Amino acid sequence: MKKVTDPDGFSVSQLLGLGQQSARKSYYPELTARMAELEAERNRYKWLFENALHGIFQAVLDGPLLTANPALAAMLGDATVEVTLARCGSLAALFAEPEEAEGVAALLRRHGHLQGHTTWLAGSDGRRVPVALTLLRKPNQGEEILVEGFVADITERERARQELLALNARLEARVRERTQRLEQLNTDLAGEVAERRLMEQQLRAARDLAQEANRSKDRYLAAASHDLLQPLNAARLLVSTLRERELDADSLRLVNSIHLSLEGAEELLTDLLDIARLDQERIQPQHECFPISRMLCGLVAEYAPRAQRKALRFRCVESSVCLNSDFRLLGRVLRNLLSNACRYTESGGVLLGVRRIGAMASIEVHDTGPGIPADQLQAIFREYHQLNAERARHRQGVGLGLAIVERICERLGLAISVTSTPGRGSCFAVRVPICAPQAEHWQRPELLLPAGPLQGRRLLVVDNDSSILVGMQALLEQWGMQCDVAHDLEEVLMLDLPPPDALLVDLHLDAGETGDQLVAKLRRHWQLPRLPAVVITADRSDAWRRRLADGNIPLLHKPLRPGRLRAVLSQLLRQ
Template structure:
């Protein structure tokens, strides 16, 4: 019981404890409390709304047990229909929520030591048993319990899939890079191998080309040597046969001589064609361009083929005119000679025409014949090697098919056009076009072809023949004596000088072979005789050497040249030009 002497104790009640101890106090504190309660209620509702409608999962749980609270987003992340369903199904977070217990243990240990974890990437177990990758931020709440935590969970499955895909793509890219690198290395290895092989092949080709060139040079040397050796006996035989042809023989023997003449002529043509086509293939024959009087050239050819026309009983006509052209006279003569030879060969009867005509700035030379003709589909083939115009059964002396091939190549080298027109059974026309140049004065380097033989006789003219082949000397003596010439023969320069000094008079002309014994030449023999007799005796060179070097050397020394085997009509024309009065007068002067 309270004593009177005890100090008075304050009189408190529940209202006083709440701050509402008196009426005035209640009146002053009640509105503030209500406002505060209302504010707290609004804050609570706001947080509740955020909790319920958050896009990320939010939960509160006990690490020793299960969930304490769960928002709908968390249930959706884990594949449950509602937070209540998730709460009932997940009793222990470690075994039932986390995909790997090891991840849970690491999270628990770090929370207990650090108090929070930010954006930890872990895998949770979905309701269907599949893992879902999330980024989890956890905060320990020791105020609510020793191992109570609050967590914010973001579903990063798409980012995880993209990252896994990116890793896969990177791995695929690395694999492809490795494959491409390996393929590139293999390609480089193959390329290096191919380069080495190509270099090897190029070296082998270089060696092969060098060997081929050497073989061609050897072939050319062999052909040159063989042609000289072959042409010498052919020349002797041809001259002897010509001598016999001019003799009065029985009909049977005359026919045999004519057959021998044709056989020799065929062998000569074949050998000459083979030599020329070989030079053209090796580009060993180059044109020697000079001014040429085409009229004199074709008239010389007409004189050469006139006996051929008489023997074949063919009418041969020439239509010429003045024309001056820059060309190689030797090649041009060969072209026209081949065309005329073909015309006579394939014309059993009728006539042949060699005609010149101007066509604007060009000179056209035509060779017409009334022979067997050429089929239209063969006109492009006749200029190929070893292609004969007609089969052997068509009659006439057959060649080997090189004449027109030589014509085409020489015409191309001279810049001339070649054209052919033909009608089978009626004849053919071969046309050669040469560019014309207008000149007022004859150039000093004008090249004169061999003059045709005049109608006068050669009887009484003294001719010196120099050749190291006894058979040639015999045949030349027989032919020239048949023409009425007085003949001296010699085998070299010294022998020629001795014969001339011992003779009663000097020779009117000298015919000398180019290649003599002991490295001497016909030029040496001619000069030796001229010095010994102190006379500029007209002279010409007869040679089997058809090389450009030889011909240029002889042309530089102004010696007329005849190639072996010598055709008698050409030899007669040459000799006639040498002993003509005008030539002899100029020689004396």
């Protein structure tokens, strides 16, 4: 029986050449079985052709589109296969672009097949359908080249590709945007760096100006302190001389008032200079091991007379321990504490003592003064803080003494504490490390030095300030000493003086000569290499202190405190 889909309109029987002999097919059982198998195979192929998921078509390479399956029609958007065959009359019409059809034909002629070629087919309503195309050239059947095509719809893949391209485009746009932002940030950063460099240059210039201003201030303070302390020192010496003379009550009261005023001015200047040097860290500790008795001796000689003038008891508890600290700075701390104790105590007494606590020595200053409220125990160490100083007549000093004490203790690494009972008195304690005594330490002197070592002793005073010489001569002669004075070495040699028992020399003399140089010259002049000498100065620099300490020359700062001077001279002349 002839079927519509049979090639060239022939039935299977006709293809086999049986023709009208089908009536005799019962005589050919094997042939009948073979025909059944062929028919079954043909039906299976037809079923696969019509139900395949991918599009299938047959066409002449340069001719018409012969057949197509429903999957291809659906892929192209056509309702039926017939619509597809009618719309695409040729193989070339199946492609969306004519030049693409020519290229495919050329490849097929050259290679005989084409596999996985991606292209666009012409869909209905002008749509372009992305596909993966596989073409097979069938064996030659005359002059026409038959082609079988297998078409896979890659619309989803193409959509994913397009989305990927769009995503890549967005990413590239973001990268460009970020790059532009980074470039802008780099430009801004370069501007900030340039601005910072300019600021650093300005800061360095400002720092240099500030340092130069500090150096200028230091020079001014040094000059001002020297110029101010020189006349103050002369006045203090003269007033101290008057205080030790027998005067009537009115004169003595006036002299004591002058003494208190000068003492206040001296402490103000000294405290201001010290606080400035501490803030600039120009004071560097020089630790050494020394016997505490060496320090107590000078403190007692300096402050016992001061307490006695106020009718206060002054007692010192001796100790033989050796301390590891800076002798000068620790002495400054204790002098400030003793000065406050004597100043604010009106009745009772002052006690200076040493208590051993393990490896530490607690140096304590007790007084029977007005005491300190509990809520003020920390505030008293602030600068310019004074208790009960709401009125000017209650103020004593400017409130820098304890601030200096605290800063020096911090610099030395020492702990300071205070306990107080209002109305009964206070106790300030400084803890200092104890060290093992050494053979070269001084022998423990007597704490209360008599005035005997100064009586009848000869002292040479050299200072380029005539007022200092007048005041110093009057004070020393008041103590029973013989005092010669001179302005420089030339005047000393002109006077042709006998060797004195000790020298008291100013540090900065005329013509750039210094006190230590003058001491060395006078020792050579009298051939007394161990002639005792003391240098006095308003210069508080560490460099001069170390230089004089290396030369084993005691140093006293202006304005001189008579008690301190007397203690040092007594110590030198007793050796």
